[in-house]
Structure formats: C-alpha cells, structure tokens
Amino acid sequence: MSAGSGEGFGAGDASAPGNVARVDETPADEAPADEVRGEATHANGARGGEADANGARGGEADANGARGGEADGSGAGGGGARGSAAPADGTGGDEARGSGTRGDGTRVVHAGVPAAVAGEPFLPSPVFGAPYHLDPVAGPQAGVNGYGRTDNPTYRSLEQAIGELEGGECVVFASGMAAISAVLLSTLRAGDTVVLPSDGYFLTRAFATEHLPARGVEVRTMPTPGPYPALDDVRLLLLETPSNPGLDVCDIADLAARTRAGGGLVAVDNTTPTPLGQRPLDLGADFSVASATKALTGHSDMLLGYVCARDPELIAAIRTWRGRTGGIPGAFEAWLAHRSLGTLDLRLARQTANAAAVAELLAGHPAVASVRWPGRAGDPAYAAATRQMRRIPGVVTFVLADKAAVDRFLTTSDLVFAATSFGGLHSSADRRAQWGDDAPEGLVRLSCGVEDTEDLIADVRRALDAAIA
Numbered sequence: 001m002s003a004g005s006g007e008g009f010g011a012g013d014a015s016a017p018g019n020v021a022r023v024d025e026t027p028a029d030e031a032p033a034d035e036v037r038g039e040a041t042h043a044n045g046a047r048g049g050e051a052d053a054n055g056a057r058g059g060e061a062d063a064n065g066a067r068g069g070e071a072d073g074s075g076a077g078g079g080g081a082r083g084s085a086a087p088a089d090g091t092g093g094d095e096a097r098g099s100g101t102r103g104d105g106t107r108v109v110h111a112g113v114p115a116a117v118a119g120e121p122f123l124p125s126p127v128f129g130a131p132y133h134l135d136p137v138a139g140p141q142a143g144v145n146g147y148g149r150t151d152n153p154t155y156r157s158l159e160q161a162i163g164e165l166e167g168g169e170c171v172v173f174a175s176g177m178a179a180i181s182a183v184l185l186s187t188l189r190a191g192d193t194v195v196l197p198s199d200g201y202f203l204t205r206a207f208a209t210e211h212l213p214a215r216g217v218e219v220r221t222m223p224t225p226g227p228y229p230a231l232d233d234v235r236l237l238l239l240e241t242p243s244n245p246g247l248d249v250c251d252i253a254d255l256a257a258r259t260r261a262g263g264g265l266v267a268v269d270n271t272t273p274t275p276l277g278q279r280p281l282d283l284g285a286d287f288s289v290a291s292a293t294k295a296l297t298g299h300s301d302m303l304l305g306y307v308c309a310r311d312p313e314l315i316a317a318i319r320t321w322r323g324r325t326g327g328i329p330g331a332f333e334a335w336l337a338h339r340s341l342g343t344l345d346l347r348l349a350r351q352t353a354n355a356a357a358v359a360e361l362l363a364g365h366p367a368v369a370s371v372r373w374p375g376r377a378g379d380p381a382y383a384a385a386t387r388q389m390r391r392i393p394g395v396v397t398f399v400l401a402d403k404a405a406v407d408r409f410l411t412t413s414d415l416v417f418a419a420t421s422f423g424g425l426h427s428s429a430d431r432r433a434q435w436g437d438d439a440p441e442g443l444v445r446l447s448c449g450v451e452d453t454e455d456l457i458a459d460v461r462r463a464l465d466a467a468i469a
Contacts, residue, residue, distance in 0.1 A: 104276050105345040112161025126154045126335035150323045155334035161341055165275040166288050168308040169315045171322055176291020178327035179305030180204055183267050183289050186321040190216030192235035197224045200240035202437050224248040232262035240269040245397050245432045245445040247372045249381035256284030277391040281310055295423025297340040298347050302333045347450055351394025354448035354456055361457055362398045367467040371398040395422050400442040405467040406431045413463035415451055422447030
C-alpha cells in the first residue's frame, strides 16, 4: 500500500487483541518496477551474467529473475518450489494459483510449497550436498545442480517463499549481517556516498564506518525520522523503519522517490516489520533486506538473512556476491526457516496484540519514563506507521530510571527472558546500552512473545513494580 494512501488500522481500537495494527489482508497490485537503475557490479568488476569462480553457469539472472544455473523457467531447478520468481508487479508466484485476495495466513502457509505429488511430503526434506553428479559429457548445465555453494534446492524453495511474500526475487544468506553487507559491498564503489540511520542497528553502522571509508566510500548518518537533506549525490540510502531499538518510522515512498530522482538506490531493512507488516519494494525501494533470524522465522533457533529486489541486474549482483563470498545458509537452517514461515501470520497476530497491551501498561506505570510503540495513538511514529504499514510489530521500547531498575525488572519477571534478539515465541528483553547502542542506560527493548496476554501483562506489571527503587 502506498505510504500516502491515508489508510489506517482495521476497524478500531489499536489495543483490541483480535484487531490490532492490521490494515488489509493482501497487498495491492503494483505497477511494474521502473527502468533498471545503475549497474550494481561486483567489487572485482564481475556482473550478474558472469560465470562463478568454480565454473558455475553464466547468466545469474534472466529478465524474469530466473537464474540460468539454478532454476529452469518453472523454478523447479532440480527440486525447487513451484512457479517462477515473483514477478515485477509484486504478486508472488503463489498468486498464480488463485486470486490476489488470499489472506496472509493462506499466503504464508503455501509460500514456496511445491505442487502436490502423491506420496511426497508437503515440504520436501532438506537436501545435503556439496558436489552433485554432473553429466560426464555435457558437464554443467542450466537447471541442473552443480555445486552446493551456488546450487541447493532447499534454499531455493525458501527463496521462492520469501520472494512471494516480499514481492521480488530473493537471495538468502547465512545471517542478516551477511545480507546487509552484501548490499553495501556489491553496490558501493570509490567516490560513492551512502546514508545510514544514526539510530538503527548499531552493527550495520559499525560495519559501514569500519570498512567503507577505506574503499573510498563516504558514510553519512541521519536519524530515521529526519529531516533529510538533499539526496541528489547519494548512491545508496539505507533505511531502517521502524528503527531498532527506537522504533521511529520514516516515509519510504517519499525518500525512495527523492533518492532515485538523483540516480541513487534505496535499501530498506525490513527486519522488524517482516513482509506481512510492510513491503518496501511496493513503496519504491530497490532492496528489501532483513535478518530472518528474528520475527520471520520466530523460533530463536537459527540464523538467516535475505535480500529481495525486482531489478534483474541488482539481484544478480547480490547472488553473484553470495556465490563468490560463500555466505550461504545451511540446508537444515533453510528448511527450518521455510517450515517456520507457515505460522508467521498467527505469531505476529499474538505478538502485536501483546505489544498493544504491554504498551498501554507501560504508558501508565510510574516506573516508566517513556515508551515507544508505533501502534499506539500519540506515539510520534503513529501517523507515519499507520499510513505505511499493514501491521505493527510486537516490539516495545521503554526507559526505566537506570541500569539498576532494568536489573530489577529482568530478575523479577518470570515470563520475560533476559536475551538479545527479538521476534521469537518467548517474550524477551534486554538493556540496549550494554551492546553498544547509543541509548540511555535504562532503555529496554521488549520483544513480546505469544504467551497469553493476561499472563504476560500480570508478569510485566509485577516486574515494573519491582523496578521502582
């Protein structure tokens, strides 16, 4: 949905558990992506169409986004998921089976699942292979698996599934940092400028400031809510919205239009909302990048990242980068992730309902100096979030008096585990300053899990009472 559509939440009260932070069930059809932007070449000059260093087939991506060496036109690619890569209009391959009116629950359950075959499981088992058999005469062939660093039907199925949800072609990585560093290093060259959020994930900033200046890239930072200066000279604008941990929101469509008008590219870290919360590619972004370790997979048992794009050259450069650097996920991790997608709609619904209730409790408790949750009326990000997002994530940020108050809160709670990361089944919280975030000593990022709302509220209230010195 367009960031300027003016649509709000579904009928009514943002605190009603069954009706929280939800705008519509399916994304609207979008026009085809604009013309190809730039030539996102590999750092050593290689482009998407070049053969991999191990002799893998050329043509990393054709005009439809299907990779010559990994999948045939049907997307099967020696055991992959049904359908072609998600088309440029933003409708995933799954939409070809029916209408575009399917709800989120249906979409996540069927995303990337192969067509029914008698005697076969719904989701094929993981494929473990480094080399595969080659034709002794023909050698490497398009659509036939060759080597595990570039060919694996298990992570191709996952890529198909995530691509359907994001509305673009997907490349999966071993972690979110592997994914976001691939975007930075495959698109930026000496003389380029990148703009990063000053209030986003601190390790993204750390990576950029430690490695990009030595490559001749200027690194600038801006707070997520802005104001943003002229972007005419920016090669890559990286947004994180809602930001982590502050949960500020920016207007993706407006900033994407401004950046692309000057010939730049736009990437959006979509970790916090997931593609059920917002689809950056629909809003004009060139890349949607995320740590799927968090809410997308949601079981706190694996690491995974991904990059999605619609432009064939851009995504081909990302895929080539992964093949060169080897940042692939394991087959079992890819299978776990695909299995976990089926419950995404259900998990997000409970997490968001819990976050709405927790935010209201925090806002009225004397131990809390401030609280941020974009789904709460009165939050500084509320207006932008309700225009741009279909769901508000289950993460709440609040500030207690000091470190000692946070310690009392975490040691008193029975249901909120002291742990980093977010988006999992179990509620968890951590004091962000201890990791290096530029945050107050008492700032807590609380990730609401899927516990019963009444139980979670009672537990958090008791812990807050204990936090008061």
